[in-house]
Amino acid sequence: MFKEAISKSTIDMKTKLPLGYKSAGIHCGIKKSRKDLALIVSDYPATAAGVFTLNKVQAAPVLLSKRHLKECENFYAIIVNSGNANACTGERGYEDAEKMTKHTADIIGVKKEQVLVASTGVIGEPLPMEKILNGINTIKFHLADGDVKDAAEAIMTTDTFYKAESSTFIIDGKEVTISGIAKGSGMIHPNMATMLGFITTDAAIEKELLKQILKNSVDKTFNRIVVDGDTSTNDMVLVLSNAASGVVITQGSDSQKTFEAELYQLLKKLAIGIVRDGEGATKLIEVIVEGAISDQDAVKAARTIALSPLVKTAIHGEDANWGRIIAAVGYSGIEFDPAKFEIFINSIQILQKNYIVTLPNAVANQTLKGTNIQLKVKLNAGNGSANCWTCDFSEDYVKINGSYRS
Amino acid sequence: MFKEAISKSTIDMKTKLPLGYKSAGIHCGIKKSRKDLALIVSDYPATAAGVFTLNKVQAAPVLLSKRHLKECENFYAIIVNSGNANACTGERGYEDAEKMTKHTADIIGVKKEQVLVASTGVIGEPLPMEKILNGINTIKFHLADGDVKDAAEAIMTTDTFYKAESSTFIIDGKEVTISGIAKGSGMIHPNMATMLGFITTDAAIEKELLKQILKNSVDKTFNRIVVDGDTSTNDMVLVLSNAASGVVITQGSDSQKTFEAELYQLLKKLAIGIVRDGEGATKLIEVIVEGAISDQDAVKAARTIALSPLVKTAIHGEDANWGRIIAAVGYSGIEFDPAKFEIFINSIQILQKNYIVTLPNAVANQTLKGTNIQLKVKLNAGNGSANCWTCDFSEDYVKINGSYRS
Numbered sequence: 001m002f003k004e005a006i007s008k009s010t011i012d013m014k015t016k017l018p019l020g021y022k023s024a025g026i027h028c029g030i031k032k033s034r035k036d037l038a039l040i041v042s043d044y045p046a047t048a049a050g051v052f053t054l055n056k057v058q059a060a061p062v063l064l065s066k067r068h069l070k071e072c073e074n075f076y077a078i079i080v081n082s083g084n085a086n087a088c089t090g091e092r093g094y095e096d097a098e099k100m101t102k103h104t105a106d107i108i109g110v111k112k113e114q115v116l117v118a119s120t121g122v123i124g125e126p127l128p129m130e131k132i133l134n135g136i137n138t139i140k141f142h143l144a145d146g147d148v149k150d151a152a153e154a155i156m157t158t159d160t161f162y163k164a165e166s167s168t169f170i171i172d173g174k175e176v177t178i179s180g181i182a183k184g185s186g187m188i189h190p191n192m193a194t195m196l197g198f199i200t201t202d203a204a205i206e207k208e209l210l211k212q213i214l215k216n217s218v219d220k221t222f223n224r225i226v227v228d229g230d231t232s233t234n235d236m237v238l239v240l241s242n243a244a245s246g247v248v249i250t251q252g253s254d255s256q257k258t259f260e261a262e263l264y265q266l267l268k269k270l271a272i273g274i275v276r277d278g279e280g281a282t283k284l285i286e287v288i289v290e291g292a293i294s295d296q297d298a299v300k301a302a303r304t305i306a307l308s309p310l311v312k313t314a315i316h317g318e319d320a321n322w323g324r325i326i327a328a329v330g331y332s333g334i335e336f337d338p339a340k341f342e343i344f345i346n347s348i349q350i351l352q353k354n355y356i357v358t359l360p361n362a363v364a365n366q367t368l369k370g371t372n373i374q375l376k377v378k379l380n381a382g383n384g385s386a387n388c389w390t391c392d393f394s395e396d397y398v399k400i401n402g403s404y405r406s
Numbered sequence: 407m408f409k410e411a412i413s414k415s416t417i418d419m420k421t422k423l424p425l426g427y428k429s430a431g432i433h434c435g436i437k438k439s440r441k442d443l444a445l446i447v448s449d450y451p452a453t454a455a456g457v458f459t460l461n462k463v464q465a466a467p468v469l470l471s472k473r474h475l476k477e478c479e480n481f482y483a484i485i486v487n488s489g490n491a492n493a494c495t496g497e498r499g500y501e502d503a504e505k506m507t508k509h510t511a512d513i514i515g516v517k518k519e520q521v522l523v524a525s526t527g528v529i530g531e532p533l534p535m536e537k538i539l540n541g542i543n544t545i546k547f548h549l550a551d552g553d554v555k556d557a558a559e560a561i562m563t564t565d566t567f568y569k570a571e572s573s574t575f576i577i578d579g580k581e582v583t584i585s586g587i588a589k590g591s592g593m594i595h596p597n598m599a600t601m602l603g604f605i606t607t608d609a610a611i612e613k614e615l616l617k618q619i620l621k622n623s624v625d626k627t628f629n630r631i632v633v634d635g636d637t638s639t640n641d642m643v644l645v646l647s648n649a650a651s652g653v654v655i656t657q658g659s660d661s662q663k664t665f666e667a668e669l670y671q672l673l674k675k676l677a678i679g680i681v682r683d684g685e686g687a688t689k690l691i692e693v694i695v696e697g698a699i700s701d702q703d704a705v706k707a708a709r710t711i712a713l714s715p716l717v718k719t720a721i722h723g724e725d726a727n728w729g730r731i732i733a734a735v736g737y738s739g740i741e742f743d744p745a746k747f748e749i750f751i752n753s754i755q756i757l758q759k760n761y762i763v764t765l766p767n768a769v770a771n772q773t774l775k776g777t778n779i780q781l782k783v784k785l786n787a788g789n790g791s792a793n794c795w796t797c798d799f800s801e802d803y804v805k806i807n808g809s810y811r812s
Contacts, residue, residue, distance in 0.1 A: 057736030057744045088732055088761045090745060123729025124761060231737035233729075309715075323529025323639075326494055330463030331637035338463045339496060355494045355530060 015149040016166040018177035018202035020044050020244030024142035025154030028135025030083035030121070030128055035154035037135040038080040040198060041108055041143055045074035046242035048116065049211035051218045053235040059087030060097040061117045062236060068101070072113040073207065078198055078238055079104040079117050079136065080155050082183070086119040086127050087233040096127045103133050107140045118196055120157055120183060120234050148200075152181035155196055159183050163273040165266045171247045171255045176203045178259075180266050182222075184235075184274040194232035195222055197270060203259060204243030209251050213260050214239050221267035224299075224388040225275050226306040237267075272389055281391030283315060283368075288376040292384035297334040299386040301377065304332035312393035315373060320364035322351045325377065340380040346373065353380070421555040422572040424583035424608035426450050426650030430548035431560030434541025436489035436527070436534055441560035443541040444486040446604060447514055447549055451480035452648035454522065455617035457624045459641040465493030466503040467523040468642060474507070478519040479613065484604055484644055485510040485523050485542065486561050488589070492525040492533050493639040502533045509539050513546045524602055526563055526589060526640050554606075558587040561602055565589050569679040571672045577653045577661045582609045584665075586672050588628075590641075590680040600638035601628055603676060609665060610649030615657050619666050620645050627673035630705075630794040631681050632712040643673075678795055687797030689721060689774075694782040698790035703740040705792040707783065710738035718799035721779060726770035728757045731783065746786040752779065759786070 017023060020043040028037040050069055052062050068075075079100050086093045101115040119127070142150070152162035163182040168175055184195035197218075205213065218237055249255045276284050287306045292298035305311055308328040314321040322343050329336060343351040345367035349358050357364075423429060426449040436442040456475050458468050474481075485506050492499045507521040525533070548556070558568035569588040574581055590601035603624075611619065624643055655661045682690050693712045698704035711717055714734040720727040728749050735742060749757040751773035755764050763770075 055733060055736040056738075056740075056742065057732050085729070088729055088744060090761050123727075123733065124763070231733070233733050233736060321529075323491075323494055326463055327461060327529065327637070327639050330461040330639060332462075334462075336462070338494060355496050357530065 015164045022143040022145045023148045023151040025150030029131040036083045038151035038154035040078045042242040044242045046240040047207045048075040049214045050238045057233045059234040060093035061119045064097040065116045076110045077115045083121040085121045088124040103136045155183040165269045182270040195235045197237035199239040202245035204248040205241040217264045221271040226390040275389045278391035280394040283392040285373045288387045290385045291379040293382040294384040298384040301332045302388045306390035316392035318368040336379045342378040344376040421570045428549040428551045429554045429557040431556030435537040442489045444557035444560035446484045448648040450648045452646040453613045454481040455620045456644045463639045465640040466499035467525045470503045471522045482516040483521045489527040494530040509542045561589040571675045588676040601641045603643035605645040608651035610654040611647040623670045627677040632796040681795045684797035686800040689798040691779045694793045696791045697785040699788040700790040704790040707738045708794045712796035722798035724774040742785045748784040750782040
C-alpha cells in the first residue's frame with residue numbers, strides 16, 4: 001500500500017497514456033537545445049479525426065494530415081516537430097511533410113498514409129530535413145508506454161510549461177482513458193489559432209462519430225480561447241482511438257454522453273492551460289455573457305470583450321473600467337440595450353441597470369486583484385449565453401512578440 | 407518684407423481659421439489643469455454635416471448632434487468638452503448635453519438646435535455641469551478669429567500634440583479656406599473610433615452635397631486608420647460651411663472636385679497625425695494592398711494586417727517577419743493564392759512569388775529601421791487596391807492603457 005502510494009505520487013497522473021500507446025520526445029537539432037521532435041504511436045490500428053485551422057494559408061503538414069484523414073481508415077502514429085512551422089514553404093514544404101510521414105511509417109512498419117504530421121514554429125523557412133530524419137531514426141528507441149510527458153515538452157514553442165491532461169473513468173464496468181497534450185502561447189484565438197492538441201484514447205469509436213465528438217468538444221473549449229486575435233497557419237487537434245480498452249462507444253448511447261463529458265473536461269483543462277500560459281499573461285479571465293438574444297450573439301459579445309486590447313489592458317492594470325466593456329459589446333455587432341447592462345466581477349456586482357455603479361472605483365478595482373478573474377455580463381435581452389477564456393495584456397506580450405520569430 | 411517674414415514664421419499656418427469663424431479653448435475644471443472646453447462659432451448661418459460612430463452604444467452628445475443635424479438647416483456653433491465622454495450616462499447625460507447646447511446658444515444669441523456638441527474622455531461618469539456651464543460663460547470672452555490652436559488643444563485627451571491643418575486655395579478666382587482640428591489617440595479604428603474632427607470652411611455648400619463630400623473624404627482617411635481595433639462610443643466628424651468666401655460649390659462642378667481634393671488632403675494629414683500620436687507608437691505604418699480581387703477585398707486585407715498585434719509587434723521589434731503578414735491576410739476572409747504573395751517594405755522587395763526571400767533576414771530587418779514604414783503587399787489576383795495607416799505596438803501602449811481611464 002505504502003509503496004503504491006509513493007509510486008503514485010511520483011508519477012504525474014496528468015501525463016498517463018491510454019492502453020496500447022507509446023510516446024517519445026527528443027531534441028533533434030531544430031531548436032538550440034530544447035526538445036523539438038515528438039512521436040505518438042498506437043500498437044493497434046486506430047481511427048482518427050482532426051480539426052484544423054480556418055486560415056486561408058495552411059501549412060504543409062495541415063494539408064497532408066487532412067489528406068491522410070480523408071484517404072485512410074486506420075492510423076498508427078502522429079509525428080510532430082517544433083521550432084519550424086513548415087508553412088509558406090511551397091511544394092518543397094509539402095514534400096518534406098510527406099518525407100516525415102514516410103520515414104516514420106518505415107520505422108514502425110506501416111504505410112505513410114497511416115501517419116499524421118504536425119509542425120509549429122517559424123513560418124517561411126524550409127525544414128532542416130537531415131536533422132528531422134535522423135531524429136526519427138533516434139526517437140524510435142525512446143518510445144515508451146505509460147507516459148506522454150516528453151512528447152508534451154517536445155511540441156512547445158514559447159510555452160513556459162507543458163500542457164498534459166489525462167482522465168480514466170468507467171464505461172460498462174471497464175476502465176477507459178483519454179490523454180491529451182497541447183501547445184499554444186500567443187496568437188491564441190477561436191477557430192484553432194497556433195494551437196496543437198493531440199488526444200489519444202483506448203476506447204473504440206467509429207470514425208464519423210469520433211469526428212463529431214471531437215468537433216463538439218473543440219467548439220466549446222479550444223475554439224473559445226482568445227489571446228490576441230491572430231489565427232495561425234498550422235493549427236490542428238488530432239484524436240486517435242485504438243480500442244485497446246475493449247469499450248465500444250456507440251452513437252447516441254449513454255457511453256457516448258459519458259465519453260463526451262470527459263473529453264470536454266479534458267480539453268477545457270488543456271485550453272485553460274494554454275490561456276494561462278498566454279505570452280506575458282498575468283491573469284486568467286473567463287468572460288461569461290448571459291441574457292443575449294441568442295447563444296450566437298452571446299458568443300460574439302464574449303469574444304469581442306475577450307479580444308478588446310482596452311479591456312485586457314484595464315484588467316491588467318486592475319482598473320474595473322466598465323465603460324470599456326460596454327463599448328466593446330457595442331461594436332460586437334449584436335442587438336442589446338446598454339441601459340440594461342449589468343456587470344459582475346468574481347460574482348461581485350459592479351454595475352446595475354441604468355448605468356448605476358454599485359461600488360466606489362477603488363473598491364471595484366479590488367475585485368481584479370487575483371489571478372483568476374470571472375467577468376460576467378448580463379444583457380437582459382434574451383436567454384442566449386456563452387463563455388470564453390482569455391488573459392490580460394501585459395507589457396511583456398509586446399516584448400516577447402517583438403523579438404520572437406513565429 | 408523682413409517684418410512680414412517674421413510675422414509669418416510666428417503664426418502656425420496650420421491653425422488658420424476660414425473667414426467668418428471664431429474659436430476658443432480654455433480650462434474649465436474637468437481636467438486638473440489642461441484645457442478642456444472648446445468652442446467654434448460661425449458669424450454667419452452655416453450648413454453642417456456629420457459622420458458618427460457605428461458603435462451600438464452612442465454617447466449623449468452623439469445622439470443629440472445627430473438629432474440637431476436632422477431637425478435644423480443652419481448652425482452657428484460647436485461646443486466640445488474633453489475629460490468626460492458623457493457616455494453611458496442615461497437620461498441625465500442626454501439632458502446635460504442639451505444644457506451644453508442651450509447655454510452655448512444663449513451666449514451667442516441663437517437657438518439651441520443650431521449648436522452641435524461633442525464630448526470625449528472617461529465613460530460612465532456624469533458631466534460636472536456647474537464647471538461646464540461656468541466655462542461656457544467664460545469661453546465667450548476668449549473667442550477670437552484667425553486661429554484655432556486653443557480649441558485644438560482643448561479637445562485633446564491622451565494626445566501628446568494637437569492636430570490642426572488648414573488649406574487655402576483658389577476657386578473661381580477667389581480664396582477658399584478649409585480648417586480642421588482633430589483628436590484621437592489609442593482606440594483608433596476604421597468606422598470612427600474615439601476620434602473627433604471639426605472642420606470649418608468659408609465656401610458655400612448645400613447641406614446634402616456637404617454630407618456627401620464629407621462622407622467620401624472620411625471613408626478614405628479617418629476610416630482608414632487603425633490603432634487597436636476598439637471602436638468608441640463618442641466619435642464624430644463635423645463640418646460647418648458658412649459661405650463667407652462668396653464661393654459656391656455646386657454638385658458635379660469642377661469646383662466640387664477641387665474642394666473635395668483639398669478636403670481629402672487635409673483629412674489625410676489629420677488622420678496621419680492621429681496615427682502618429684497612437685498611444686506608445688514609435689513608427690507610422692502605411693499598409694498598401696494591391697492586386698486583390700476587388701477594392702473591398704483589398705480594404706479587408708489591409709485592415710487585417712494593420713490590426714494584427716503580431717505584425718505590429720514585429721515591426722516595433724524591426725523584424726521583417728513576412729510569415730505573420732501572409733498569415734494575417736490568410737484570416738482576413740479574402741480569396742488569394744499565398745504562393746503569389748509579394749512584399750515590399752519602403753519599396754524594397756523582401757518576398758517574391760513562391761515564398762522566395764530576396765534578402766537575408768538581417769538585411770530585410772534594416773528596411774524597418776526608420777519611423778515611416780510603407781508596407782506594400784501584392785496579391786497578384788486582380789486589380790483591387792486599398793491603403794490604410796496604423797502604428798506599431800509598443801510596451802508603452804500597455805502601460806498607458808492599463809492606467810488611463812477612458
